[in-house]
Amino acid sequence: MTPAGRFAPSPSGELHVGNLRTAMLAWLFARSTGRDFLLRVEDLDRARAGAEAEQLRDLEAVGLTWDGAVVRQTDRGAVYAEAIGRLAAAGLTYECFCTRREIQEAPSAPHAPQGAYPGTCRNLDPAELEFKRSTRPAAIRLRAEVAEYTVRDVLHGDFTGVVDDFVLRRNDGVTAYNLAVVVDDAAQGVDQVVRGDDLLPSTPRQAYLAGLLNIPVPEYAHVPLVVNSDGARLAKRDGAVTLTDLARTGVSAADVRNLILQSLGLPAGTLENALAEFRPADLPREPWVWTGPSAARERTLAAPPA
Numbered sequence: 001m002t003p004a005g006r007f008a009p010s011p012s013g014e015l016h017v018g019n020l021r022t023a024m025l026a027w028l029f030a031r032s033t034g035r036d037f038l039l040r041v042e043d044l045d046r047a048r049a050g051a052e053a054e055q056l057r058d059l060e061a062v063g064l065t066w067d068g069a070v071v072r073q074t075d076r077g078a079v080y081a082e083a084i085g086r087l088a089a090a091g092l093t094y095e096c097f098c099t100r101r102e103i104q105e106a107p108s109a110p111h112a113p114q115g116a117y118p119g120t121c122r123n124l125d126p127a128e129l130e131f132k133r134s135t136r137p138a139a140i141r142l143r144a145e146v147a148e149y150t151v152r153d154v155l156h157g158d159f160t161g162v163v164d165d166f167v168l169r170r171n172d173g174v175t176a177y178n179l180a181v182v183v184d185d186a187a188q189g190v191d192q193v194v195r196g197d198d199l200l201p202s203t204p205r206q207a208y209l210a211g212l213l214n215i216p217v218p219e220y221a222h223v224p225l226v227v228n229s230d231g232a233r234l235a236k237r238d239g240a241v242t243l244t245d246l247a248r249t250g251v252s253a254a255d256v257r258n259l260i261l262q263s264l265g266l267p268a269g270t271l272e273n274a275l276a277e278f279r280p281a282d283l284p285r286e287p288w289v290w291t292g293p294s295a296a297r298e299r300t301l302a303a304p305p306a
C-alpha cells in the first residue's frame, strides 16, 4: 500500500475557507513527501444529503487532486465491528449505560482530568449489568489502562493528553469517531494525518487505541485554524465563507486558493507551483484571521495576477 495523507470532511454542509485551507495543507504535506492523497467522507454522523458532492466540487475548484476512490464511513460498519470485537475479546471493552447527564453529575475520581469518563460502569457486577441491560441500550467503552498518552506532532512537538475510557460505539449503534478514524487510516495506508489543531486533544486517545489494535501510529501535523475577527473558529454564521457565497461577492475559487496560499507564506498560483516552496517548518503557527470578502477582494487586487 502506498503511504498516504488524507482529508476527511464530515458532509454536514459546504466547506468554508477554514476547511479548504486545512485540505490544501493536507495536500501540500502529502504531495511534498511523495505520498498519495486520499479523501474520506466521515458520514457516520451529521451527514446532509448533497453535501458530499458540493464538498468534492469545492475541493476540485481550489485545485485539489486525489488518488483512488472516495471512501465513505457508512460503508465500513463491518470493519469497525471487527475491530471492536478484537478489543472485546482482549477484555478491553465494557458496556456503559450512563446518560450524558449522569456522567456530568457523577463525582469524578481523585485527580481525574476534567471531562474524563468517571468509570461508573467499569466494574458492574453481573446482577447490576443484567438490570441495566433491561433499562437501556449500552454504549461500548474502551477499558483504558493509562490515564494519558504522548504523541509527537510535526508542528507541536510532543503533546501529552488525556486517555479515558472513551466511547467506541454509541448506544444508538453508531461507531464513535475515535475508533473509526484509527481503523480507517490504517486500512487506507494513511501514515500522515494533517488536520485542524482543534483535534489535537483527542489525538492521544487515537494513538493509544492504534497501539491496542497493533496499528502503526501515523505522523501527525495539527495545523492552525482559521478564525473570525473575534478570534473564534470560523463558522457558517460568519457571513460569506463558502465558495458559493464568496463567488456572489466577486471572490472566485482561484482568488480563495491564492489568499489561502498567501496566508501560508506561499506564492499565489497553482498548488503544484506552491509545492516547490512548501516547508512545514516555515508555516505560520498562529490562526489565520478571516476578515470577510471585501478585505479578501482588496488583497486579491493587491496581489500580482497568477
Ligand SMILES: [Zn+2]
Binding pocket: 095, 096, 097, 098, 119, 120, 121, 122
Ligand atoms: Zn457508564
